[in-house]
Amino acid sequence: MKCPRCLHDDTRISDSRVSREGLAVRRRRTCEKCGYRFTTTEAREILDLMVVKRSGAKERYSTEKLMKGLTFALQKRPVTKEKIRDLCLRIEVDLMKKDPKELTSKKIGEVVLRHLKDFDEVAYIRFASIYRDFKTIKGFKREIDRLSQE
């Protein structure tokens, strides 16, 4: 993106946020040449993200689906719908950082887990138990142990 002041071609992104409505991404940019700072608003390209599932099948990324998964993991936890919505947006900002055209469901799951870990430990364990598909109580215990060590 060109600098609006000196028209230099390289600008650095210092911050990306999804707008509250979730429809746009605001980026803080700094011109590499003159240091001018400005903000751009871009349509949310994550809507075009394709998710590659374990089976190899592809499907369009869906915010609704992520919200469903988060709401499920956070059932009966002391969080508001608004807080879950915020978490969802933060995860999406993270997913968008690399500006990918497609992501595996595995990769998305890892990003979700990373966010849930700081957000709510119970929800993290719930999500991990589905996502990592613990086959034994041992595997489940290992995850709990790892969590309590941190």
Ligand SMILES: [Zn+2]
């Ligand atoms: Zn400039």
